[in-house]
Amino acid sequence: DTAVSQTPKYLVTQMGNDKSIKCEQNLGHDTMYWYKQDSKKFLKIMFSYNNKELIINETVPNRFSPKSPDKAHLNLHINSLELGDSAVYFCASSQTTGGVEAFFGQGTRLTVV
Amino acid sequence: GESVGLHLPTLSVQEGDNSIINCAYSNSASDYFIWYKQESGKGPQFIIDIRSNMDKRQGQRVTVLLNKTVKHLSLQIAATQPGDSAVYFCAESGGNEKLTFGTGTRLTIIP
Numbered sequence: 460d461t462a463v464s465q466t467p468k469y470l471v472t473q474m475g476n477d478k479s480i481k482c483e484q485n486l487g488h489d490t491m492y493w494y495k496q497d498s499k500k501f502l503k504i505m506f507s508y509n510n511k512e513l514i515i516n517e518t519v520p521n522r523f524s525p526k527s528p529d530k531a532h533l534n535l536h537i538n539s540l541e542l543g544d545s546a547v548y549f550c551a552s553s554q555t556t557g558g559v560e561a562f563f564g565q566g567t568r569l570t571v572v
Numbered sequence: 573g574e575s576v577g578l579h580l581p582t583l584s585v586q587e588g589d590n591s592i593i594n595c596a597y598s599n600s601a602s603d604y605f606i607w608y609k610q611e612s613g614k615g616p617q618f619i620i621d622i623r624s625n626m627d628k629r630q631g632q633r634v635t636v637l638l639n640k641t642v643k644h645l646s647l648q649i650a651a652t653q654p655g656d657s658a659v660y661f662c663a664e665s666g667g668n669e670k671l672t673f674g675t676g677t678r679l680t681i682i683p
Contacts, residue, residue, distance in 0.1 A: 463615075499675070502616065504671065549615050549616070551615070560621070561616075561671060562618075563617070564615050565615055566615050
């Protein structure tokens with residue numbers, strides 16, 4: 460069983476489109492995150508949710524809207540995609556907010572053309 | 573501001589040798605320092621952490637050293653194996669409810 464699973468693994472789309480990435484964790488963790496990893500492998504937090512409530516929003520453009528229907532799911536919707544949004548997006552979870560041991564999904568490689 | 577960075581972006585080590593990956597940090601208020609490993613096509617995976625009041629912690633084939641005087645963190649991997657080839661990130665966790673990652677070091681094990 461995959462602990463943190465995100466879909467799709469690859470996403471190629473045109474500029475201006477709207478797309479969603481889904482994430483689910485079966486670890487019973489209270490906190491979930493979205494991270495963005497750029498082409499230089501730099502990993503930066505975007506959002507964190509604790510038990511469905513937004514905890515951190517790292518000055519991400521409001522075209523990015525996370526949604527947590529329950530504490531096991533944290534989806535990421537992106538409106539009006541831009542070329543600069545191309546990156547690998549990782550979902551993660553941890554038992555507590557800011558917990559040192561975060562479990563990451565396999566990533567979604569988003570390519571905007 | 574806070575930052576976690578690495579001295580070397582790439583490191584090549586002969587299989588069986590020991591490797592040392594270094595990291596510099598600037599946030600003295602961090603409670604924990606952590607090492608993650610990211611294999612190609614996968615998400616980062618937790619390796620080991622060290623609390624800020626410790627200077628050394630050992631795991632299986634890995635040792636993390638923390639030098640608070642010079643704000644330096646290192647990860648030592650003993651008897652490296654091909655499966656150790658990956659990008660290694662240091663990260664810090666403080667009272668700001670998030671992990672802040674460094675820029676990563678690519679470790680390549682030469683057979």
